[in-house]
Amino acid sequence: MAASLREPILDWYAEHNRDLPWRRPDATPWGILVSEIMLQQTPVVRVLPIWADWMERWPTPESLAQEPPGEAVRHWGRLGYPRRALNLHACAKAITVDHGGRVPSAYDELRALPGIGDYTAAAVASFAYGGSHAVLDTNVRRVLARAVQGEEYPPKATTAAERRLAESLLPPVGAPRWAVAVMELGALVCTARAPRCDDCPVASRCAWRLAGRPAHAGPARVGQTYAGTDRQCRGRLLAVLREAYGPVPKEALDAVWDDHVQRERALDGLLDDGLAEILEDGTYRLPA
DNA sequence: TACCCGTGGAG
DNA sequence: TCTCCAAGGGT
Incomplete structure (x- = not known):
């Protein structure tokens, strides 16, 4: 019965899919990999300009691998979670050194690359190489x-039951198109906040809607505060390094965050993560 | 497992 | 204004 979701969703996708550059026929596996990392926890509209800049600047893994990692962080801009820029740079190096410059097509080889987990490995194997994998992102779930x-809402963390369900729904052929169609439906219609059931191709057979759209049972999902956190502090500090082409004195970092203890902790974290370097003269910069 | 890791737009 | 959360991953 769940299989009867396929046709209406595929038909809906054929008509309503967005024309995104990494979905075009000329998109390379590298471009698709870059898009998937950038899209982790990040809206499409914010990724679009950064992805275009990266593809022009670094059209191949080799071209990025030749750069210092700090350049990846710099051109990451304000996308957020800048460790992803370091991960992509490390991916570029690993692909260049270990895979002959070609993005691997096997799930297990993708999964072994830095910053690539279950979702991203399945997405790249599917979208770049036509592989058949359960692609479980927040939309699909x-x-x-x-x-x-x-x-x-789905459970907080992906469960084995969810994975079994997704695998049971894989079509015999055309798994990648099925995956992107469900993702698109979740992104455009079956949204988290205000689902547009009137526009949904499977509204008539949606178990949640048929049950009267009952509110989420169980504990409220923990909200993430941001103002005043170490994350915000790290963001401020890294922005200084990103926007300064060259080493900056400690005073320039001190100026953007008042709490001394928190500022030092955040700076140590950036150094530990490889997002910043301290030079012998006590100045700071993006990693060379 | 639960928590950490950025940013900014929508409602 | 403030809360929510967006194609997750690492530890």
Whole structure:
């Protein structure tokens, strides 16, 4: 019965899919890999300009691998989670050295690259190479939770049951298109906040809607505060390094965050993560 | 497992 | 204004 979701969702996708550059026929596996890392926890509209800049600047893994990692961080801009820029740089090096400059097509080889987890490995294997994998991102999990399980939201962490369900829904052919279609439905119609069931191709058979769209049971999902956190402090400090072409004195970092203890902790964290370097003269810069 | 890791737009 | 959360991963 869950299989009857396929046709209406595929038909809906054929008509409503967005024309995104990494979905075009001329997109390379490298471009697709870059897009998937950038899209982790990050909206499409914010990725678009950064992805275009990266592809022009570094069209191949080799071209990025030749750069110092700090350049990847600099051109990451304000996308957020800048460790992803370091991960992409490390991916570029590993692909260049260990895979002959070609993005691997096997799930296990992708999964072994830095910053590539279950979702991203499945996405790249599917979208770049036509592989058949359960692609479980937040959109897919939400759509399946609602349409099949009758729940407003999926569990906090991906469960074995969710994986089994997704695998059972894999079509014999065309798994990549099925994956991107469900993701798109979740992104455009079956959204987290205000789902547009009137526009949904499977509204008539959605278990959650048929049950009257019951509110999420169980504990409220923990919200993430941001103002005043170490994360905000790290962001401020790194922005100084990104925007200064060259080493900056400690005073320039001290100026952007008042709390001395927190500032030192955040700076140590950036150094530990390889997002910043301290030179012998006590100045700081992006990693060379 | 639960927590950490950025940023900014929508409601 | 403030809360939520967006194609997750690492530890």
